[in-house]
Amino acid sequence: MSENASPTPVAPARPPSGFPLAHARYRNYVLFALTSVFMFVGGVGLLLGVRALGQGPEAWAQYLDALGHPAVLALSLAVFGFSVYFTLRWMWIGRKIMVGRVGPVPGPPIPMAGLGLGGIALCFATGIGVLLLLGGVL
Template identity: 35%
Template sequence: MTSTQSKRKPYVRPVEKGWWLKNNFYIHYMLREGTSVFVSIYAVILLVGLLRLSQGASAFQGWLNALSHPLSVLFHLVVLAACLFHAKTWFELAPKAMRIMHGEEPIPDKPIVLAQYIALAAVSLLVLIVALVA
């Protein structure tokens, strides 16, 4: 036995599978983190759409036809709900992650969250206008 090895076993704390189900904070955290999977899947779907667009009109039309399938529409509704929940929790988290000071006092969370919702509405309206005009 070398001098760096120990005769004692390290203590390994037993962890139950559903440890996070016992605390509302952890449930909320796991739900928020779980929604990122849906956001990632949707990003891949959009990238596939760009790939199909680069392959020509017929490939892109096939991708659009696949999106019109009822299971695809249902999946997109689930993804929309997950994205909205993800955005809501992200907006609520932002003021805690980066404190903005006004003099010696931090700006309260509510105006920061409200500003994010206003920016989201403005950008969404702009994208809608551009999409309708084009």
């Protein structure tokens, strides 16, 4: 091709049809991306709690009072919901990193659904265990 040849004229790339909200598959993706915002908010809330804890009993009591405000309760519920959604989706797709093996030889395929559900169950069991431990029940 000649060096002076002009580049081929092209129309710009189009996004996937219906992206980002027309199809459930893309809405799920957007929802998954949105979890980061709510998990960030939840993280900030926890950091504020740690700071209040360091500032003494009065600040801690104020922090607990603030948690009882209806708006904060609603936000906490949203954070919890998005965290659960993140866990479910991550474990469902993250299971793909797991390859069943027996020594150096690949073992019989482990049912992927079992891996996903097992991972989700493990996450929730661990979470509940940590909460019970922190709550002094265990």
